Amino acid sequence: MQIYLPIAEISVNIFLILGMGGGVGFLSGLFGVGGGFLMTPLLIFIGIPPAVAVATEANQIVASSVSGVLAHWRRGNVDLKMGVLLLLGGVIGSSFGVWLFTLLKGLGQIDLVIKLSYVVFLGIIGSLMLIESINAMRASKKKQQKRSHSHNWMHGLPFKMRFRKSRLYISAILPIIIGIFVGILSAIMGVGGGFVMVPAMIYLLGMPTAVVVGTSLFQIIFVTANVTVLQAVSNYAVDIVLALLLLIGGVIGAQFGARFGGRMQGEQLRGMLALIVIAVCLKLTFDLVVTPDDPYSFGVGGH
Amino acid sequence: MFKRLGKSLVLCLILLLGGSGLHAKDLVIDLSAPIVQITAGFSGTELLLFGAKRGAGDVIVVVRGPLESQTVHLKERKLGIWVNTEHLTFSDLPSYYWVASNRPIFDILPADTLTRLQIGLDEIQIAPTDPNANPAEAIAFRAALVRDKARKKLYSEETSPLLFLNDMLFRTKINFPANVSVGEFAIETYLVRNKEIITSETTLLNVRKFGLEAEIYDFAHQQSLLYGIFAVIIACVAGWLANAAFRRS
Numbered sequence: 377m378q379i380y381l382p383i384a385e386i387s388v389n390i391f392l393i394l395g396m397g398g399g400v401g402f403l404s405g406l407f408g409v410g411g412g413f414l415m416t417p418l419l420i421f422i423g424i425p426p427a428v429a430v431a432t433e434a435n436q437i438v439a440s441s442v443s444g445v446l447a448h449w450r451r452g453n454v455d456l457k458m459g460v461l462l463l464l465g466g467v468i469g470s471s472f473g474v475w476l477f478t479l480l481k482g483l484g485q486i487d488l489v490i491k492l493s494y495v496v497f498l499g500i501i502g503s504l505m506l507i508e509s510i511n512a513m514r515a516s517k518k519k520q521q522k523r524s525h526s527h528n529w530m531h532g533l534p535f536k537m538r539f540r541k542s543r544l545y546i547s548a549i550l551p552i553i554i555g556i557f558v559g560i561l562s563a564i565m566g567v568g569g570g571f572v573m574v575p576a577m578i579y580l581l582g583m584p585t586a587v588v589v590g591t592s593l594f595q596i597i598f599v600t601a602n603v604t605v606l607q608a609v610s611n612y613a614v615d616i617v618l619a620l621l622l623l624i625g626g627v628i629g630a631q632f633g634a635r636f637g638g639r640m641q642g643e644q645l646r647g648m649l650a651l652i653v654i655a656v657c658l659k660l661t662f663d664l665v666v667t668p669d670d671p672y673s674f675g676v677g678g679h
Numbered sequence: 680m681f682k683r684l685g686k687s688l689v690l691c692l693i694l695l696l697g698g699s700g701l702h703a704k705d706l707v708i709d710l711s712a713p714i715v716q717i718t719a720g721f722s723g724t725e726l727l728l729f730g731a732k733r734g735a736g737d738v739i740v741v742v743r744g745p746l747e748s749q750t751v752h753l754k755e756r757k758l759g760i761w762v763n764t765e766h767l768t769f770s771d772l773p774s775y776y777w778v779a780s781n782r783p784i785f786d787i788l789p790a791d792t793l794t795r796l797q798i799g800l801d802e803i804q805i806a807p808t809d810p811n812a813n814p815a816e817a818i819a820f821r822a823a824l825v826r827d828k829a830r831k832k833l834y835s836e837e838t839s840p841l842l843f844l845n846d847m848l849f850r851t852k853i854n855f856p857a858n859v860s861v862g863e864f865a866i867e868t869y870l871v872r873n874k875e876i877i878t879s880e881t882t883l884l885n886v887r888k889f890g891l892e893a894e895i896y897d898f899a900h901q902q903s904l905l906y907g908i909f910a911v912i913i914a915c916v917a918g919w920l921a922n923a924a925f926r927r928s
Contacts, residue, residue, distance in 0.1 A: 387857035442918025608907030672823035
């Protein structure tokens with residue numbers, strides 16, 4: 377059954393979109409990731425204009441993060457103070473990111489920048505995760521481990537604040553910088569940025585793992601909401617119909633994913649996720665390197 | 680449905696042509712629908728064009744979509760990857776172009792007339808907005824643009840058949856793909872005798888988004904800030920509902 381997407385202005389198979397939402401939702405429930413980094417490239421593969429894919433996916437992430445953060449909030453796993461600082465950076469970063477996005481769109485280079493960002497980030501994250509999970513599987517019997525952060529130059533920065541939930545006393549500048557960086561990624565790549573923020577919070581800030589996911593989800597809600605509104609205003613690229621379809625599939629998929637994930641081991645899960653990330657990265661790289669069918673590409677409107 | 684519609688159309692056309700000759704016209708056409716509505720389930724559509732002519736002659740029908748501008752980018756391999764390098768913008772080209780005739784258009788009209796009236800894919804005037812563009816490049820970019828339009832079924836590569844039912848009546852089908860632009864389409868019908876245009880008729884066809892699709896599109900473009908906020912609110916509510924459902928199960 378075909379459905380016409382009013383903003384993407386193409387006709388797509390409704391079950392394909394629901395299925396993609398379900399599949400990525402399953403993976404995000406299974407691995408506990410947002411899934412934006414998988415969904416946006418998938419949307420581009422099926423012919424949704426990259427600008428619409430990025431903006432619409434940001435809108436969908438708002439929904440999945442709201443549903444995720446509520447669960448963490450109830451368990452007291454959200455560090456509000458840290459979240460607000462990350463958010464401050466996130467709003468600055470994502471506003472700059474959307475401005476950059478509009479500029480690059482005008483230069484005709486946005487598609488390339490989106491794809492290249494994906495190749496670089498998926499490549500780095502996927503490789504790191506794979507190495508880490510292989511090491512973890514090898515060393516799973518050995519006991520671990522030192523406290524993950526140590527005192528270094530970062531603790532010499534000014535504006536120190538106390539974060540009770542995270543049991544940290546660090547400079548406010550650090551979370552703001554991380555927020556800015558993730559905000560830019562969010563605007564250009566159509567992702568929540570959890571896959572960059574979570575490692576940064578654990579390894580750079582030294583936050584306890586329990587509060588990391590809830591706090592990053594809290595930040596992601598507001599940053600992706602900011603991206604959604606700015607993309608709607610400056611690029612008219614948010615497709616509500618597409619977002620809703622993805623959402624419905626995603627919610628159902630995530631339920632199954634979470635149940636299935638409970639029965640598997642952490643290292644294996646991370647290893648599998650790493651392979652998926654690398655596969656998407658390779659596919660995107662392949663598309664950039666291989667000679668296109670038509671060296672010309674077309675866009676409505678002048679500039 | 681087309682058959683019944685066709686019969687009533689034929690009746691109307693005969694009445695319109697008139698026997699008396701006072702207000703009679705040499706050429707009358709009508710469409711199976713005056714508007715094309717793009718709704719949620721829209722996956723392209725087909726319209727039937729019916730016409731009646733007085734006397735002998737060939738018929739050419741040209742359909743042009745609303746004008747648009749298009750930017751064409753050329754990719755080149757740089758450092759191993761394909762990057763957009765040069766671009767040209769073309770303005771005022773028809774977003775849709777379709778021609779039908781009862782026999783090859785080159786046999787019906789002389790080349791200069793075809794050029795003047797922009798009949799045929801090679802005759803559409805598509806010029807870059809930049810007057811200093813390299814002419815050879817402009818030709819290559821134009822060809823790429825037309826090729827792309829043809830691939831998307833927005834330009835008909837070949838002239839579609841137009842059927843004569845008898846000496847007077849003719850009909851043809853116009854195909855609109857799912858990605859057709861919205862706006863006013865002009866349908867020109869020419870009656871040609873001995874390589875000369877006897878008369879021509881212009882009919883307008885309105886293609887528009889209809890129902891929820893149209894409202895969403897207008898909302899997104901006319902009140903984009905409100906639309907963005909609305910999209911966020913919907914997402915928050917959906918997320919909350921999903922969480923509530925999760926908890927219960």
